[in-house]
Every structure is written in C-alpha cells, then in structure tokens.
Amino acid sequence: MGGAMLSRIAAAMTLQLVVMVSGGAAAAASSCPATPPDTGATLQVSHAFGPCSPLGTSATAPSWAGFLADQSSRDASRLLYLDSLAVRGRAYAPIASGRQLLQTPTYVVRARLGTPPQPLLLAVDTSNDAAWIPCAGCTGCPTSASPFNPSASSSFRAVPCGSPLCTQAPNPTPCSATGKAACGFSLTYADSSLQAALSQDALAVATDVVKGYTFGCLQRATGTAAPPQGLLGLGRGPLSFLAQTKDTYHSTFSYCLPSFKSLNFSGTLRLGRAGQPQRIKTTPLLANPHRSSLYYVNMTGVRVGKTVVPIPPSALAFDPATGAGTVLDSGTMFTRLVAPAYAAVRDEVRRRVRGAPVSSLGGFDTCFNVTVKWPVVTLLFDGAQVTLPEENVVIRSTYGSTSCLAMAAAPDGVNTVLNVIASMQQQNHRVLFDVPNGRVGFARERCTAA
Numbered sequence: 201m202g203g204a205m206l207s208r209i210a211a212a213m214t215l216q217l218v219v220m221v222s223g224g225a226a227a228a229a230s231s232c233p234a235t236p237p238d239t240g241a242t243l244q245v246s247h248a249f250g251p252c253s254p255l256g257t258s259a260t261a262p263s264w265a266g267f268l269a270d271q272s273s274r275d276a277s278r279l280l281y282l283d284s285l286a287v288r289g290r291a292y293a294p295i296a297s298g299r300q301l302l303q304t305p306t307y308v309v310r311a312r313l314g315t316p317p318q319p320l321l322l323a324v325d326t327s328n329d330a331a332w333i334p335c336a337g338c339t340g341c342p343t344s345a346s347p348f349n350p351s352a353s354s355s356f357r358a359v360p361c362g363s364p365l366c367t368q369a370p371n372p373t374p375c376s377a378t379g380k381a382a383c384g385f386s387l388t389y390a391d392s393s394l395q396a397a398l399s400q401d402a403l404a405v406a407t408d409v410v411k412g413y414t415f416g417c418l419q420r421a422t423g424t425a426a427p428p429q430g431l432l433g434l435g436r437g438p439l440s441f442l443a444q445t446k447d448t449y450h451s452t453f454s455y456c457l458p459s460f461k462s463l464n465f466s467g468t469l470r471l472g473r474a475g476q477p478q479r480i481k482t483t484p485l486l487a488n489p490h491r492s493s494l495y496y497v498n499m500t501g502v503r504v505g506k507t508v509v510p511i512p513p514s515a516l517a518f519d520p521a522t523g524a525g526t527v528l529d530s531g532t533m534f535t536r537l538v539a540p541a542y543a544a545v546r547d548e549v550r551r552r553v554r555g556a557p558v559s560s561l562g563g564f565d566t567c568f569n570v571t572v573k574w575p576v577v578t579l580l581f582d583g584a585q586v587t588l589p590e591e592n593v594v595i596r597s598t599y600g601s602t603s604c605l606a607m608a609a610a611p612d613g614v615n616t617v618l619n620v621i622a623s624m625q626q627q628n629h630r631v632l633f634d635v636p637n638g639r640v641g642f643a644r645e646r647c648t649a650a
C-alpha cells in the first residue's frame with residue numbers, strides 16, 4: 201500500500217471493543233460507566249446496540265420481540281450481502297459495496313484520524329476490506345454523527361485521479377488530463393447511492409499511528425441512511441486495514457466480543473502477534489480466491505447434546521466456485537445455517553426440550569414460553585471443537601421466561617450457500633485470526649461482566 205506505513209509504538213495493541221446493539225438500546229444512560237482509555241496495547245470494543253452503545257441514537261427501546269425482529273431482518277440483509285460476495289466475487293475496492301455501507305454494524309472501536317487527531321468510531325467488520333468514513337459536508341449522511349473534517353487536518357491528502365490507487369476504486373469519476381484532480385468514486389445499490397473521495401490521512405488506533413491510511417471520504421449519500429460511523433475493514437483482502445498494516449501487525453488479530461447486554465466496555469480487539477494466546481484450539485482457514493476477504497473455516501458438523509446431528513455433507517462443504525461453506529463474521533448477530541443444516545440442529549434441540557410447546561418470535565422459530573433445559577451445542581471444526589456456553593445459544597427475554605434458540609436458517613425464499621457463525625455465538629471467546637499461519641483459534645475468555 202503506497203504510503204501506508206505504520207509508525208510503530210507498541211508491538212501489539214488491544215482495542216477495547218464497544219458493542220453496539222441496533223435499535224434496542226436507549227441512548228447511553230447515565231448509569232453507563234465511562235469508557236476506559238485505550239491504554240498501551242488495549243482498544244475498547246463496544247456493541248452498537250447495547251445499553252451503553254456509544255452510538256446511543258435510539259431513544260425508544262422496542263419490545264423484546266421487536267428487538268429480535270429488527271436484528272433478524274438486519275441479519276437477513278447481511279446474509280444476502282455475504283452470500284452475494286461469496287458467489288460472484290467482486291473487484292477489490294477500498295470501500296464497501298452499497299449494500300454493506302447501508303448496514304448498521306454490530307461492534308465499534310474508537311480511533312482518531314488526521315493531525316491534530318479527530319475522534320471517530322469505526323465498525324469492526326471481519327468480512328470487509330473497505331475503509332470509509334463520513335466526512336464533513338457530506339449531504340445525506342446522518343446528522344447525529346460528528347464527521348471527519350479533512351480541512352482541519354494538516355496531514356490529509358486527496359488521492360489524485362491519476363494515481364494507480366484510483367483505478368482500484370469502484371466507478372471512478374472521469375479523470376482530468378493532468379490526473380491531479382481528486383479521485384472521486386461512487387456506489388449505487390437499489391435506490392441508494394454513495395459518493396466518496398479516495399483519501400489518505402494518519403489513522404491512530406490505541407497508541408499506534410498508520411500513516412497514509414487509505415480510505416473513502418464520504419461526500420454524499422442518498423436513499424437508505426448510511427450508518428453514522430466509519431468502517432474498519434478487517435477482511436483479509438489486499439486493501440483492507442490488515443493489508444495496509446501488515447508490516448506491523450502481520451495480518452494477525454484477535455477479539456473478545458462482549459454480549460450486547462453488557463454495560464461494560466469489556467471487549468477488546470488486539471492487533472499484532474504479541475499478547476495473543478499461545479494455548480488455543482485452532483482450525484485451518486480456507487482460502488476462496490473468488491472472495492479473498494472472507495474468513496472461511498471447515499465446519500464439519502454440529503453436536504446437540506451428545507448427538508452429532510444429521511446434516512447432509514453438501515450443506516457444509518467448502519466450494520470456492522459457488523462460495524459455499526462456513527464463514528466467521530463479526531457483523532452478523534445470530535448464526536445462520538443453510539436450510540438443511542439448520543433444520544437438523546433445530547429438530548434435535550426441540551426433540552431434547554420435550555414437553556414444552558414451541559412458538560416463534562421475531563424471526564426465531566424455536567422459542568419456549570416456559571423455563572426449559574437447553575441442550576449443549578458444540579460446533580465441530582476440522583481440528584477443533586467449540587462447545588458453546590448456554591448464553592451463546594439461547595436468547596432470553598429480559599422479563600419473563602421466554603427463551604429462543606439464537607440461530608436461524610437462511611432468509612425465506614433465498615437459496616443461500618453460506619453458513620455464517622455470527623457474533624453471539626463467538627461472544628466471550630478470544631477468537632484469533634492468524635492469517636500468515638492460515639488458522640483461526642478459539643479460547644474461552646469471559647470479557648463480559650454478567
């Protein structure tokens with residue numbers, strides 16, 4: 201990446217993850233603890249929809265069923281997006297596709313951009329190589345956001361349209377003869393569109409600074425509202441944050457995602473090799489050349505209680521040509537399995553929870569209105585088994601005894617091929633993404649207080 205050099209202050213840094221739960225949370229309440237600073241190697245991570253979300257934009261908390269329905273439809277569009285990536289493949293671009301841009305993130309971290317540094321929130325997205333940031337003067341961007349102001353930064357640089365970097369942007373605007381005009385580009389999806397300028401500036405994350413970080417400075421958004429924060433693309437494709445910082449972080453990071461119910465800023469994103477767990481169960485990463493940003497793993501089965509449920513091998517098989525297989529994703533909230541795989545898991549769960557009537561709620565089809573004993577669910581990967589604690593399998597209403605299996609099949613009427621292991625099933629684990637060694641690791645780590 202031209203100019204993308206990382207001035208290295210710490211060998212590894214940990215970003216405290218801030219969890220965001222969309223729609224469900226009231227604005228950060230006064231009972232929310234102050235965000236601890238990102239010390240030396242530590243970056244705080246927040247959940248976007250949690251009670252202490254730094255976005256804190258939603259004033260009204262919907263009912264529990266309403267919250268689930270919102271999340272479920274948000275996940276459905278995320279799944280369509282991931283599936284479309286997996287099937288078609290796309291040109292690499294330092295900006296998300298329209299569909300992705302129009303989604304709300306699940307987790308955010310704090311960063312600072314420019315000189316002097318301006319604070320901003322970035323969504324943590326493991327399935328994206330994009331980097332985009334709402335910029336001052338953007339028409340159609342959310343008014344609640346405090347956008348980045350390029351003219352207040354002495355280190356800001358517009359990438360000229362004659363630069364080779366500009367040819368990698370989607371739909372670049374025609375370039376002047378001198379090639380010195382700014383590289384503008386656009387994205388459209390359905391009735392929505394975005395215009396941005398390819399730009400570079402110093403990005404500070406915890407105590408490190410990435411000089412000449414390349415991103416899309418959002419200038420115009422029409423149609424569906426763009427989310428109010430930027431995007432930190434942690435995909436493994438060539439223009440992602442990982443690629444831009446690979447000399448320092450060696451395409452290695454881990455996170456512990458806190459539960460959206462958590463009031464604490466207790467999740468962390470740790471960049472680089474240092475401080476990563478040494479004793480950790482790992483499974484090989486699979487590479488799909490048609491979709492280089494996605495973290496494919498080889499899920500070979502699912503166990504419910506002591507039973508390995510009967511899933512047809514084709515529902516789990518990795519196929520780079522069709523995009524089929526299993527990915528880990530930080531931007532989907534509840535795990536989605538292709539229909540035959542989900543049916544097998546669900547049927548065994550229901551069989552074990554005998555005697556209670558099953559109901560549906562907010563997009564989830566295996567809910568119980570009475571207290572029941574849930575079976576243990578274990579995800580079987582090539583070389584690693586991950587037994588999920590009950591809090592990663594069951595969603596419970598805040599009041600009352602209703603609980604639901606926190607997984608679903610592919611959206612209705614869509615024949616998707618991807619299994620997506622989502623954030624709720626990853627929470628309270630240290631999940632290690634070790635690209636140079638081609639592996640993903642899981643270790644239980646309680647990063648959510650209660």
Ligand SMILES: *[C@@H]1O[C@H](CO)[C@@H](O)[C@H](O)[C@H]1NC(C)=O
Nearest residue numbers: 231232233462463464466649
């Ligand atoms: C946050 O976590 C700390 C330590 O685990 C705990 O003492 C405190 O009560 C928690 N605060 C909230 C608001 O959950």
Ligand SMILES: *[C@@H]1O[C@H](CO)[C@@H](O)[C@H](O)[C@H]1NC(C)=O
Nearest residue numbers: 557558559560561568569602
């Ligand atoms: C369970 O409770 C939900 C929400 O109150 C309701 O819609 C559903 O009909 C109930 N199901 C059963 C089986 O009682």
Ligand SMILES: *[C@@H]1O[C@H](CO)[C@@H](O)[C@H](O)[C@H]1NC(C)=O
Nearest residue numbers: 486498499500518581582583
């Ligand atoms: C997935 O794991 C199974 C069991 O170890 C193995 O037979 C299969 O070849 C693996 N698939 C890929 C694509 O690596």
